Amino acid sequence: MPPRRLRVLAYPETRIWSTARCLEHDLLTSARTAELAVEALVRMIRAHVAYDCRHNRLPLSAFGPAPRVYRQAFRNATRSWVLDDPTWLPGTQMVIDVAFATQQPAVRPFSEAVRIA
Helix, strand or coil: CCCEEEEEEEEECCCCCEEEEECCCCEEEEECCHHHHHHHHHHHHHHHHHHHHHCCCCCCCCCCCCCHHHHHHHHHCEEEEEEEECCCCCCCCEEEEEEECCCCCCCCCCCCCCCCC
């Protein structure tokens, strides 16, 4: 079976919290740093894959894709690292491509106020 590739976008939620979001399957976690959020997301993905395998389901089939704004932010973000961990469940290989965005993709910056009178 060829390795399955997952894309993860990590971004700051506030000054002290960061979020990691899987794009192929809309899963997300938050933690104090982006690295800790990615680690927590990988643990959560492993738990869901193990559960699905125990119940004879396709891994992560219960989760749809993330919204388009996050996939676009992944394309524009800086790629940081790729997790290629061979310790997944037997018969399941995952490659996780992690990118870091500088701001929350779903929040638009305020536009300048325009005076009309």
